[in-house]
Amino acid sequence: GAVVSQHPSRVICKSGTSVKIECRSLDFQATTMFWYRQFPKQSLMLMATSNEGSKATYEQGVEKDKFLINHASLTLSTLTVTSAHPEDSSFYICSARDNYGYTFGSGTRLTVV
Amino acid sequence: RKEVEQDPGPFNVPEGATVAFNCTYSNSASQSFFWYRQDCRKEPKLLMSVYSSGNEDGRFTAQLNRASQYISLLIRDSKLSDSATYLCVVNSRGAQKLVFGQGTRLTINP
Secondary structure: OOOEEEEOOEEEEOOOOOEEEEEEEOOOOOOEEEEEEEOOOOOOEEEEEEEOOOOOEEOOOOOOOOEEEEEEEOOEEEEEEOOOOHHHOEEEEEEEEOOOOEEEOOOEEEEEO | OOOEEEOOOOEEEEOOOOEEEEEEEOOOOEEEEEEEEEOOOOOEEEEEEEOOOOEEEOOEEEEEEOOOOEEEEEEOOOOHHHOEEEEEEEEEOOOOOOEEOOOEEEEEEO
16 A cells, blocks of 8 residues: 655754654655644644645645745655744644545654753 | 534443444535544554445444534444544545544543
C-alpha cells in the first residue's frame, strides 16, 4: 500500500528556533498533501493544504508566516515552524491522498522548551 | 458548532462486550464518511469507510443515516487490542480535505 514517510518523529528545540518537518510519499506521487496538528486529548485539526508547485492554502486562524509550507516536488512537502514557542508544542501529522484514500505519516512530536 | 461531533468518552468496557459509538456531522454536503482508529501517540489509520447501505467488516459494523446526518460504529465481541481512540471523519464532494471528530476513547478491560 501507499506509504508516507515523515521525519523527524520527535524533536525538542529551544524557544525562538525554527524546526523543519519533512513528509515524503514513497511509492506514489502526491500533488496535494495535508498538514494537521493535534494537541493532547484533541482531534486532528487541519492547518493547511499543500499543493505541488503552488502556494499552500491555510485554514482560518493559522499563521502562514509562522508555518511555512513548501511542496516543491510531487513526493515531498515540508512544514517549517518558525520562531517556535512553547505553545507550538504539539503532534504534527502529514497526509497525502493516493488512489485508495488518505495515507498518514507517522507524525512528529514537537516540544519547544 | 463543530462540523463533526462525537462523544469523547472515555468508554471502559469488559472484554467481549459490544460497544457502539455515535457521530453527527453538520455539513449536509458531506459525501464520504470514515472511521479511523488512532493509538496513543500514533497516526490515525483507516478502520473502515461508511456506506449508505451500512457495511460490516468482521466484528465492526458501520451505519450511515444521511437524513439525520448521523454515523455509527458497532464493535462486537471486543478485544483488548480494540483499545484506542476512534475518530469519525467526513469530507465533502469535491473537497479533498478530511474533517475529524474529536474522537471517542475506548478501553477494553480484561
